[in-house]
Amino acid sequence: MTILKSISGYFNRKSETRKLAAATSQKEKVKRYLEYVEKATARTRQDIAAWNRALSMTNSDDPRNFSLQLLFDDVDIDALLTSQIQNRIQMVLSRPFRLVKEDKTEDEEATNTLTGMAATRKLTATMLEAIFFGYNLAELALAIDVAGKMTYQVSIIPRTNVVPQKGFFYPDYSEDKKIAYREMKEYGTWILEFDSGTRGLINKAIPHVLMKRFAQSCWSELCEIFGIPPRVLSTNTQDPNMLRRAEKMMSDVGAAAWFIIDDTEKLSFANGTVTDGAVYANLINLCSNEISLLISGAVVGQDTKNGNRSKEEASQNLLVNLANSDMTLVEDWWNSVALPALTSLGIINGAGLRFEFEAAKDLEQLWKFTSGSLDRYKIDPEWMKKTFGVEITGEREGSDGPFV
Numbered sequence: 001m002t003i004l005k006s007i008s009g010y011f012n013r014k015s016e017t018r019k020l021a022a023a024t025s026q027k028e029k030v031k032r033y034l035e036y037v038e039k040a041t042a043r044t045r046q047d048i049a050a051w052n053r054a055l056s057m058t059n060s061d062d063p064r065n066f067s068l069q070l071l072f073d074d075v076d077i078d079a080l081l082t083s084q085i086q087n088r089i090q091m092v093l094s095r096p097f098r099l100v101k102e103d104k105t106e107d108e109e110a111t112n113t114l115t116g117m118a119a120t121r122k123l124t125a126t127m128l129e130a131i132f133f134g135y136n137l138a139e140l141a142l143a144i145d146v147a148g149k150m151t152y153q154v155s156i157i158p159r160t161n162v163v164p165q166k167g168f169f170y171p172d173y174s175e176d177k178k179i180a181y182r183e184m185k186e187y188g189t190w191i192l193e194f195d196s197g198t199r200g201l202i203n204k205a206i207p208h209v210l211m212k213r214f215a216q217s218c219w220s221e222l223c224e225i226f227g228i229p230p231r232v233l234s235t236n237t238q239d240p241n242m243l244r245r246a247e248k249m250m251s252d253v254g255a256a257a258w259f260i261i262d263d264t265e266k267l268s269f270a271n272g273t274v275t276d277g278a279v280y281a282n283l284i285n286l287c288s289n290e291i292s293l294l295i296s297g298a299v300v301g302q303d304t305k306n307g308n309r310s311k312e313e314a315s316q317n318l319l320v321n322l323a324n325s326d327m328t329l330v331e332d333w334w335n336s337v338a339l340p341a342l343t344s345l346g347i348i349n350g351a352g353l354r355f356e357f358e359a360a361k362d363l364e365q366l367w368k369f370t371s372g373s374l375d376r377y378k379i380d381p382e383w384m385k386k387t388f389g390v391e392i393t394g395e396r397e398g399s400d401g402p403f404v
Helices: 002-025 048-058 066-075 079-093 108-115 118-133 201-227 240-252 278-296 309-344 363-372 381-388
Strands: 097-100 135-144 150-157 191-195 231-235 258-262 354-357
Touching: 048 066, 048 201, 066 201, 079 118, 079 201, 079 278, 079 309, 097 108, 118 135, 118 150, 118 191, 118 201, 118 309, 191 309, 201 278, 231 240, 240 258, 278 309, 309 354
Parallel strands: 231 258
Antiparallel strands: 097 354, 135 150, 135 191
8 A cells, every 4th residue: 555655646746746847937927926016225334233132023022034044145245255155155066976776876867867957066156155155045936948848947935024033934034924934835845944953153243344444444444534624714704705706716616625715714634543554454454254164264375574385284174174074964954854865756766866076086196196107007998987087999909908
């Protein structure tokens, strides 16, 4: 009876897949399971008080995450923070993967199928972003690609509308209407959740980004004051002709700020602390280092004044360790969430398969070992081509070549 139910469920899923594929091929819009309202957001100056208010909203009895996620989007425009996050994400996305069987051998057909789908990379990136933003909720949809083959699309549900602490989705995050998305029948197949269980690394970077932004703003004002000092003209302001002449003169000469006072008045400027902005530079440098330490585990490629090769190599090794940890987490999410979903939808035959990244190879060192063994051992030409890209067409005549 269990076998009959499994077979029946399999064909039901296949039938649903074919129907959705046919609908997509006819340019029909595939219905979304979690519809949300697109909202315009106003950009205002953020500070530590706004961060504390957003954190308080996430810890209430009725938690909401939209304020914190909007703050995440605001600080994510910082160039350093973006580059550090992308360094970690791209290190994982650039690593090849494979689907292996229980006997540890690769299923090349399934691997090629998954690799050939454009949305696979986006799904992996969605998992990685959950490390930095705290969570991600993805929705799958079937589609027909330009070659006429069935594939899948990935759309990200706005994090502002999702509250993983309670398992609620808000179509409009400013209203109280909500949906328990984990109780939906599509959850685990069409709706995939990737929850890191934390608020995300960006949350810890917020104070450093805000202080860095403040220091940059103050430094730019200092540059304006010292670079283009204001101009003062003293004249008889009671005479309209002289006043108009003075205004025209000040408007025509230069672009600095100016003002006119009466010849009977006296104006003096207070002398502040004379500085070239070193205090702001030090604060910006401190914040940049803290951001780099948080995301990359070290100050990578920024301290050019005190930098050296050994320091940079050690920093890169720390970054590689973090990327390896990210790969382990992505493998777990692929094997526990994504691969079962794609298998149940009939997109890929992943039953009994496991997703894993290929181990990194030091090709320079490996070539040294291989070239040193050519005169003693026979080398597989296919392995040489796959590993080093060396095209071997055959052995030279009269040679006892080291190839099989």
